Amino acid sequence: MGDEAALLALNNDHAVELSWLDAPRLRNLLGQAFYARRAGTVAAFLIAFDQNADYDSPNYLWFRERYPRFVYVDRIVVAPAMRKRGLANRLYDDLFRNAAATGHDLVVCEVNSDPPNPASDAFHAALGFAEVGHAEIHGGAKTVRYLARSLVPAL
16 A cells, blocks of 8 residues: 555544554554555555454454454545545445455444544445444443445345
């Protein structure tokens, strides 16, 4: 994906919404990602895992306990100066195509509900994600909503 320092800086500028990373952790995530893409120099990026990843995130593990096959969006972020240009939509569209091409029919993610993230809620709702669960994580420091979007066309 390139330019790890810029990816790390963009991620950590949004650590409340995502989670803070150090360079070795970022390299590990990128190394096992099902999908890792950036837009522009590093105007935005998306990292996702399939059900076979060796990943210890409580959110990822929640999905793995409930679904046999999925693609989990671990993090997506767009630099503030680059928002409202369709970058996140393009990254998600590309992810959906890649997931479907490899036989996946479900893309999942979580969005913070406490602390709230209304922009992410609205964005994911517009993409067709629906709530499938919720949890308190990190000893109650965060509450999240679990979302899923089917890639199977409705009949």
